[in-house]
Amino acid sequence: MTPCLQRRESAGAFSHLPIELLEQTISSLSNQSIKNLRQTCTFLSKVAQLRFDRLFISTNPRDIEVFTAIAQDDTLRLGVRKLIYDDARFWDKYTTGPEGHAFQSDIRVPHWYQYLYEEQLKKARDILEKDTGILDHIKISDDCHESYKHYQELLQGQTEVISQGRDIDALRYGLTRFPNLTRVELTIATHGRQLEPFYHTPTIRSLPQSLIYPRARGWPGTDPHRNPFWTEPWDGDETRNWRGLSVLTREVARHLRENPTSSINEFSIDVNYLLAGINLHLFENTDGTEYTDLVTILSHPGLKRFDLPLDYGGIEYPDDSAPLFDNVYKLLSHATDLQHVSFSTNIDFQDNDLWGIIGRDEHCFPLRSILPIDKWPNLRHLSLSRLFVKQDDLRDFLAALPPTLKSIELSFLEFTPWYRDCYRGLFEDLRSTLGWQDRAREDQPKIKVLVERRGGKVVDVSAEAESYMYDGEENPFTIGSDPFYTERRFYVFYDVGIEVDLFDLKYRQLDFPNYREARSYHVRHLL
Incomplete structure (x- = not known):
């Protein structure tokens, strides 16, 4: 008997399966499961290769x-x-x-x-x-x-x-x-x-x-046992707080300069909704090392994805942040091939002290002054999170997105003025003006919306938002949210959406482009 046949004999029932089927099954397993599988017999130790x-x-x-x-x-x-x-x-x-x-x-x-x-x-x-x-x-x-x-x-x-x-x-x-x-x-x-x-x-x-x-x-600000962190000017001492950013941008930029045909086409800074981000003061000096390295990365031909979370701590006056956002705009304008963009801040809208420090209107900048969407004709996904927004500005901004758009996220947004603008009014505007509901089902942009209830609990209302936009169901959002009174801080009705833990392994499966299907799985496992 040949060694191959001996190995198939030792595999038992697995030996009767076509090798293509085995490989397809194994491809869906985690490396840890593959390790365990390889230990069962000699045949599978050869077939099941770690990835x-x-x-x-x-x-x-x-x-x-x-x-x-x-x-x-x-x-x-x-x-x-x-x-x-x-x-x-x-x-x-x-x-x-x-x-x-x-x-x-x-x-x-x-x-x-x-x-x-x-x-x-x-x-x-x-x-x-x-x-x-x-x-x-x-x-x-x-x-x-x-x-x-x-x-x-x-x-x-x-x-x-x-x-x-x-x-x-x-x-x-x-x-x-x-x-x-x-x-x-x-x-x-x-x-x-x-x-x-x-x-x-x-x-x-x-x-x-x-x-x-x-x-x-x-990064500063992520320790819940420390006082809220106020960012400082981007200098030698401050850059050490974001050492990984400096190291990674420097080395990737160096690599791209030396290898202009590199296959790298995605650069992501991911905080998974933690109240953290890159010090906004980094964008004060366009000649600074980190800024110029980011320019190199975003200028790389074929760059398709960029995720940028910003630390807004310590920015009290709009005159302080306006020039910084101008430089964010200039940076993003270098990436003309982008298809996936996410932009967020670390502003904690549940912090009662916040409203005595900064004003909503003053820190609400036109989205098109920050995000150069006219430079992204092939955009497929856009995520906006923890921003001050005006209802009409956001509506017009979304209306200007290219027809290539396949998914949109609008999470943890604060509207200004609070007594007039809100999620409810936004979605009424979107449904009446964008015409997304008239598209074929497969061409309707998928929608993701996360909001916070009192106590910081996160509620996923994505399915309800889509049902309102595309199926004529009830609007899941309330009329408005009063930031000055915790007991009046509402975004959705209490019987709407599902509470989620953003670090829950089950919830991590809910991502574009298979969001609807994955969510039904998640709901079944919560019951």
Whole structure:
């Protein structure tokens, strides 16, 4: 018997399936499932090949080791299509918990860590209680000392990598080794929520699955235990707060200058709706390193996607932000081939103190003064999130979008003046003026809308918004939202939409272009 036949014999029932069917089935599995499958028999260990189309790099040694190993492999490197730079950081200190919060424990574990550990442990138990059947295999361990030990190892490794610049060297080398790379992404959302990472990086996979630890986050303003962050001018000290951005834009821009025919056509800065973004002051100096590097990236021929979240903290007066948005416009004007654009800020409209700091009208800029849509004739997707908008300006802006548009997101928007403009009026205008409902079903732009209820709960009303626009159903939005009174801050009726956790693994499946189908799956699993 030949070795191939012997392997098929050992595969049992799998041996009778056509190899094409096996390959198609295996292609739908995660790498972790493929690893388990490969261990079942010799035949499947040959047929089920791991995929390395997506690679992670960060300031963690384990991620760099795996990244470099694949970059050095002459076969695996050819399959890499997506590179994600994880800019989340493990911090060595936090603001401590509430005054007088006492712990009876070993002093070797710092007070701040014990406080955050207790908080994260409670969140983990809440998740396990809610997601029964999905995370039943996870048994959390209430061992703060063990958690702190792992955390210190992660922190030490991160510190050494940054001091030696190992991530920079690895990234520069990797960019030259991935000829089929098309997408580069910068993210701070990697660690997701407790027990459910947003991405399973090599570093996260190396940790015990049940390990409870403070979520690593990146960029100022993402630590919920610190006071709201006010951005400073973009100089040497401030740029260190966004180190990953500086590193990634510099190395990608260098690579594109040296390789003008590079296949990279997507550059994404992803925060997954966290209240975070790039310091808006970066756009003060168009001769600055990061700005010129971004110009190089957006000028690259064939660039199809760009996602830009901005940190608006500390911008009190419109005269401060107007010239900055002018430079955002100039930057985006370089990318004439864009098909997918998302633009957001980190403004927390649920913050009652916000309304005593900034005025709505003064910070509501015409959208066409920020986003050069006339430069994007092939635009297919546009996402707007956490912006001050005027109803008529947004309506006219959407009416000017090219007919190539396939999907639109309008999430967490604040209308001004609040007593006149609102989501309800906007959608009435859109339905009566755009004529999208008259298009064939497959040509109707898909619509995504997320809003916040009191307490910061996120509600997805996308299906209801589409039903109103295209099927003549009821308008799901309320007349208006009064920002000055929390109890009057409404966007949709209470029986409309579904509450979602944006870091819930089930909700992550809901994305364009298969949004409608995926949402029905999600609703069934919430019941």
